[in-house]
Amino acid sequence: MPGFFEKNKKFIAILALFLLLFWLVTIQVKAGRFTVLETPVLAVSGFVERIITGTYNAVINLGRGYVFLVRAERENIRLKNDLGRLRLENQITNELLSENERLRNALGFMKLTSPKSVVVQIIGKESSPSSSTITVNKGSSSGIGRDHAVITPDGVVGRIQAVLPGTSRVQLLTDPGNIIAVRVQRNREEGLLEGKLDRCALKYVSYYVDVQVGDLLVTSGLDGMYPKGLPVAVVTKVRKLESSSFQTVYADPVVRTSRLEEALVLVK
């Protein structure tokens, strides 16, 4: 028997290491994810990602500048048309906003304030079999902090998970550790949206609640992380089982991150 251990001591050590890792993972399932060594790893990866993305963008922009110059005039006309239309829309929106504010004042509601935002560039996209994150090129020196909301004009992207002075890591909506309080826009029913790798699932929705495919889910603001009313996901599948008191609702995020280049971080 001692001969067996002596002969296979390396394999036994590896087996012990596997058991240790498994134990570590099971602890985190209950206690939450450990955040050891995050800063040095993010510092190294952020630095290299910045160099690679900077070089890539420089090459792409150079190509765009010369090769696609022909399209510029046509695009310019289209953008001018868009600008005129958007100016008009903006005037109408401003009118509605001031009217809304007057009415809110009349009703004694709290004054609406638009949150301060920082524009960030995506410099890295990580998508392992067990998580979904992206890296952005700004951090605490721009006022960004942990759990700040990351959005685009289309909707919610995720939340800041780790911060350094010049780099931050964003946990996407589809990451299994990400939970966000949402509301069905159509009927104001509430639920918790959890990441499920390539889509999201709405949890704890009662069997009797009316949720339909195509419903838009918006932030409820109850988690204190995201402002109220931002588009989050669209319901793609609803499954009801007689044996369960809850229904399973799947939803796809409104923002597809595969081609995302810039985003806004809402600084608290």
Add this chain to the structure above:
Amino acid sequence: MKPRLYVIVFLLLIPLQASLFGPLSLGGVTPDLGLAILYCVGLLTGPIEGAVAGISMGILQDVGSASLIGFSGFTRGFAGLFTGLLGRRVLDIQSPSNIIFLFVISLADSLFSAIFLEITYGSVPVFGLFFGRAILRAATTAFTGYGILRLITGKHVLPWIRRRELQKEF
């Protein structure tokens, strides 16, 4: 390989995967560069070094992402151990059969992750993930791994590494 070389390769792995492979993604799916490199390490070094390399790489990837610390270490460790054992059976390292082996390992890695998340958190669309993402990911990873394997077992790279290690030993 020397530990210093491992540290450099593993530290560069996360940013390379995130920034270089990101723009080249097919439908949001990118090849798993870490697994591809690990496959080469396992084949060329053996089960023990493969497992240790897999565990170290996995833990580093966990720290650099949002997954539970140790989870990728666990799965990557097994992948390294398995490829190390496979390396003892594979006679021709440059054989295209490595594409199939790496495809199966990548598929098993994704499937294990999906099943673990389903057991832990529930409501994970395992079949959707398998057919929608894991197969495409495994295919791209397999071809990337085979490309890396061909590159490092080519005429210059592997003999150069071995020569340098021998020179240092003497």
